[in-house]
Amino acid sequence: MAADIYKLPFVDGLFDTATMIRTLHHMTEPQAALHQVRRTMQTGATFILEYANKQNIKAILRYFLSRQSWSPFSLQSVEFEKLNFDYHPKMVRNWLSESGFTLERQLAVSYFRLGAFKKYLPLNLLVRMDAILQPTGNWCQLSPSVFTRSYAVGDTQKASEGMFFKCPVCEADFLKPHQASLICQKCSRAWPIREGIFDFRVNVG
Known part of the structure; x- marks a missing residue:
């Protein structure tokens, strides 16, 4: 599926899990x-986010x-x-909180991303060393990449059975x-399906 992240074509309260990895930056x-x-997430849903950390x-x-x-x-x-973009960890935590998430865990990853480490040290050693340091992300974030696990909080009604897409323009929740x-039954906009891929970026109506 192709869509605009700022106008996701999904009904409210649809998903119980979501991931965003190597995209926020x-x-x-x-x-x-x-x-x-x-x-788009249900109350209590799990959200895994990775972001590029400027304070590395x-x-x-x-x-x-x-x-x-x-x-x-x-x-x-x-x-x-x-x-x-690189982001400051405090700002990312603020954004998560203001968006309706409660942060549960942070992992600091890719401490040994430098080319010199990759050139002279065995891969399995780098992986083990990085794994040892990852839990430090709960206390300080000094790695170039940080993973977070959060939960959706608040009172979001779970999407009705059978509901999935909504029009990203008028936000009507019935597409035929x-x-x-x-075809959006409210504004009559048409969203193409090309080779099995739903494309919500282009209006072909």
């Missing part, structure tokens, strides 16, 4: 994306050695390449199949 509005994910050891060293201009300690996101499209 490409989003210009991460909090809006997390709000959309929460909207390499960035801290580069900052103190004057090899980068941005501070790894500031709360603002940094766009180090076009549409590639017609030939190679789904």
Whole structure:
């Protein structure tokens, strides 16, 4: 399926589990994306999120050695390449809370992502070393990548049986199949199905 993360085509309270891995760092509005994910989840649902951490050891060293201009300690996101963002852990925790999630666990991963480590140390050793350090993410986040496990809180009504898609434009929750499209019964917009893939990015109506 292809869709806009800021206008997900799913009804409210649909999923009991969701993951977002290696994607948040490409989003210009991460909090809006997390709000959309929460909207589609049932109360108590599990959400696994991975994000790129700006407050990692390499960035801290580069900052103190004057090899980068941005501070790894500031709360603002940094766009180090076009549409590639690093986020401060505190901001991500705030976004999760404001979106309706309760953070349960954090894992700090990829401490040994540097090319020199990969070149001179065996892979199985790097994996074991990283596994030992991962639980430190519950106390401090100094790795380039952080995994979080959260639970959806609040009072979200579970989606009715048989309900799945909704129109991402008018938000009507009844789309009717017609030939190679789904037709919104409220605004009459048509969303194509191309080679079995639902495409909610393009209006073909």
